[in-house]
Amino acid sequence: MVARNVALTLVVALMMLAAGFGVGTYLAGGTATTAIITEIKTTTVVFTERITELTTVVMPEARISVVDALGREITFDKPPTRVVSLAPSITEMLFALGLQDRIVGVTSHCNYPPEVQQLVSKGDITIIGGFWTPDLEKIVSLRPDLVIGSAGTPPHLRLKESLEQAGIKVFYIKATAAINKYDVYSDIRVLAKIFRVEIAAEELVNRIEVDMEFVEKSIPKDVKPKVLVLLGPPAWGLYSAGGNTFISWLITTAGGVNIAAKFTGWPMLDYEFILSHDPDVIIVSAMGSNYTILSKEIAETPLAQTKAFKTGRVYLVDQEANDILVRPGPRLGLALRMLASILFPDTFGEPKVPTVYRISEGTDSITSAGSTIRLSTVGTTTHEVVTI
């Protein structure tokens, strides 16, 4: 009897452990995935063109079908004329391809190029909600013939069924799911295919490529600064960017090493991890919080013990600078240049983008360009924002 009891409890305990382990590994997202993805050169987008031989010549607006980022084959009889963009990076791409007159709806976060906001205030383009919160009714009421969403954004994917039900074509490009320049290029080329502006796309890709090469060839090869990216103030939680993210790829390309590269997605770190990797550069996304308060807070956390803080290389990025860094779009070259100047200010000079701030200790003024937040001494309450 006792033996049976023990056996039974053992069995139940083992089963629950197994179940628990299962749930755990499920939540952990699989244990044995490769940690670092540096460059993936395969493009997954396949073009299939079904053009009958004769019509190719006489009809430029032939029926084409394009495979989107979800692997669906979508057919276009003619280039769409009323387009809704669900992500800022998509809007940037459409503008860069010269397709602004086709756009009827953008998100409230679409702020680049500045023309977008002019067109919105003129009433030519309507805001269809936020990037994370697109409004189905507003989209439908615009009667678009194409909605372009990001395959990396769950709220966009959730719109698929309802938009299709309303008879509106929805096409997904990688957009925020892009993790390197090849993804961005393939996004641009796919869009160009739909709108039949392939030549403009090749020009755009070439331009970005030239921009990037210009930066890349000057990047010092002998030192590789260790970089920590923090999404938001440390008080919010130490969320960083894993190795399979766009920003991590940018850091690697700009000649740095992302200390959180062994993780995937947006991992939460702890101070022990950060301190033991002792980053040379810290980039904090300020998320609109007051820079002086944020700098003071950072000075009071263990981040102040890092080499980055001690040598005055903690950077706050906000608004425009933050947008450039997190949007895989036509401003790729600019993003790389900005990161390169954050990582190697001696070679590239201080960042030129006005919303990059450097936190620095000591009262000695910084002579290079850019804005600096000076902490007169660590721990004191007087901080000032100095724009030079």
Next chain:
Amino acid sequence: MAYEVIRTNRTRFFLLSLMFLTLISLLAIVSLSIGSSAIPPFKALKCLLGVECYEPVRLVLGFRITRTIASILVGCMLAVAGVLVQGITRNPLADPFILGISSTALATLSIALLIDVSILAQRQLSIAIALGGAFLGYILTTSIGVLAGGTGFSLVLSGIAVSALFSGVSHVLLYILQDRFRHPYINLLMGSTSGVLERDIPYLTVPALLSLLALYLLRIPKALNAYLFGEHHASQLGYRVKLTTITSAFIASLLTGASVAVVGIVGFIGLAGPHISRMLYGTSDHRVTIVLSALAGSALAISADIVARLITLFSTRGELPLGVITSIIGAPFLAYLVIKGGRR
């Protein structure tokens, strides 16, 4: 005492406490010797014992000590809060969050963030705001509960109403916030000790000590023992039912609110800690189970924290929230106890 149920057994109590204390000390040593940095465990132990200590090890050890203390305290606080809430409501399914404290804390913090985003950057201020929110939640729940008669039952129902209302409100607010931050912010108040700083620890120790002191000074454990047989019975024995209910709820709210404000929402401990202690001890004498629950909760929280850090070491994900891990670790043990208890 005339009742079988609350017969005390000193030897068992001391044995169990000793067992838990040993377990917690062992876990604490493990917790101090592993972490996300690649420092070998024996080096950390050497540093801890004061044999030899280099600067980076000392620094890292400081963080580990903070995390360990925070998890021990949070486990202890949530489990005690759980005993109190289960005691006054006489409901074995009650957990400390049933009083609606966590959702009001979350809602208050979201409102504050909507007003000024910079609060996001100030940890102390956000802790204070969350604590304030928890306190408001307590006041709201208690006033509705008192209007409804002041019994444990009415308190639970009003707690459910308050938490339903405010979790709805806070989700609306978070929805707006997530749009403003351009990031999906589902993680607000998700339980984790990874960001706890040394200077946050007083926010845990002070409420914990005050509450334990108040509990035993006000003789609440004895009153709760009488509650086991119903509120009528308790008032016949001369206990002031309403007052005890409200005071216990206040202490539970203080404990829960402080731990939510500093660490975030950690589930399961408040529910399972009391059950584990009752089943191990064999009776529901609150004078004993409060202490044992505190110990069981601490052991559970500290092991969850260790697992959270181990996962960081061996997977490509960052840290997981504590609440997920507490249930994975604690549930098999609880199931074992349930089976054993059921057979007796």
